[in-house]
């Protein structure tokens with residue numbers, strides 16, 4: 001298949017991402033210690049560390065001297081330009097760039113605006129001593145290291161000075177430089193994001209301990225009574241913490257009102273019992289509903305808030321990775337009906353979302369991993385570099401990347417009629433896998449498999465590189481998620497894709513990764529599409 005022969009390929013370009021936590025960008029000549037210092041600073045700031053030279057080598061499948069040998073410096077710089085652009089779509093990362101990266105002033109400026117830049121430096125003598133014979137450094141190959149370092153320092157001084165204060169590392173240990181930089185960056189508090197649509201503004205707070213550190217009185221200005229809704233699994237723990245925080249803020253708490261755990265809560269009987277509890281608790285349009293739990297709790301409590309008294313303010317406190325990364329933001333609330341998921345619902349955006357990642361500590365490992373599948377999906381829409389980081393990154397960072405993507409797409413298309421469909425990346429496959437396995441394969445695992453299949457489909461259509469599927473599979477395996485399904489009945493898979501097709505108005509549609517985000521593919525022969533699952 002090629003793009004030319006597939007007129008059903010529609011681009012779903014990624015909108016501009018909102019700023020998140022600032023990046024700390026380290027640059028400077030070889031030998032200044034960018035990588036060692038960056039790694040140490042990242043550790044003390046509890047942030048992921050990204051070495052752009054290592055990312056270039058990993059993408060190329062060979063080391064930098066081999067890239068210089070086969071493509072010359074120009075080929076390397078082109079690769080570097082692309083990876084710097086991808087890094088500029090990340091937030092909250094400590095990034096070490098190659099020493100020549102600031103020479104591309106425009107490209108580096110885009111990265112510099114995402115945070116602060118520290119240009120590490122040292123005297124020519126010290127650098128020559130640290131670099132020794134220059135082995136493995138293509139720019140020193142065949143030259144006297146001391147003389148060449150002097151030349152490079154002079155040639156690049158302006159470029160480094162353009163982007164940030166120089167930090168002299170002469171006579172300092174990497175640990176001392178790292179602690180200087182970490183001290184300047186300050187402790188990592190919760191990250192704040194904001195989603196603005198015609199339906200209202202959602203303030204989002206992300207971080208370990210965010211429930212306790214949020215000023216609820218300020219965030220819920222004017223609210224004097226709030227009903228807390230949660231499921232039994234978190235009622236005694238996280239919901240009780242929310243009740244205490246409300247009391248401390250001078251807001252009268254009611255509840256927790258407990259709903260059944262999981263999908264069983266998304267029924268009309270639970271909805272009516274919530275309306276009853278709201279009435280008994282004295283909730284009126286000046287009050288708020290605070291939903292504490294997984295996506296199912298948020299969906300039913302949100303729908304109750306959307307409909308009670310023609311709509312009261314909603315606060316979401318997600319306690320699963322999936323609910324933090326996806327369900328809590330975006331305005332969709334719903335219950336299931338007549339065997340159909342989310343058949344009856346509304347758009348009712350939360351006024352405030354507190355994604356306290358510490359609440360996920362009580363989740364079983366499988367639920368945590370399953371949620372990460374949605375974060376890998378969001379990463380594919382944000383920047384390919386998320387794949388390099390997500391398996392080892394702190395959860396709060398991963399949730400932040402996911403929510404930046406979700407916020408960008410929802411802001412661009414609040415009612416899910418256009419570009420927001422990119423968020424269904426891999427999901428046509430996932431729904432078919434869940435259905436054909438009688439839901440023995442859970443949603444997150446099915447999304448993981450669906451992402452790999454979607455990348456294979458995209459590669460066959462020329463929308464994404466041929467090696468992307470393998471790179472996604474490697475990351476999924478590191479997380480502990482499956483990359484391909486067990487043998488499933490082809491007829492049932494095809495029937496499930498057919499059911500999706502009916503819902504989509506007659507054409508089976510797949511969202512696949514693309515260079516600028518994602519693309520919507522329609523009119524693919526179901527047999528071609530299904531072949532991607534087993535390839």
Ligand SMILES: NC(=O)c1ccc[n+]([C@@H]2O[C@H](COP(=O)([O-])OP(=O)(O)OC[C@H]3O[C@@H](n4cnc5c(N)ncnc54)[C@H](O)[C@@H]3O)[C@@H](O)[C@H]2O)c1
Nearest residue numbers: 233261262263294295296319320322323327332359362363
């Ligand atoms: N509205 C949206 O935009 C949206 C988006 C994605 C998914 N969803 C919905 O979200 C639901 C799935 O969400 P989910 O994966 O969070 O599952 P879930 O809400 O069913 O929760 C899964 C289980 O985890 C338990 N749990 C929750 N938090 C816990 C914690 N911190 N510690 C221990 N146990 C905990 C729950 O009691 C439940 O048994 C589906 O109903 C789906 O339709 C909605």
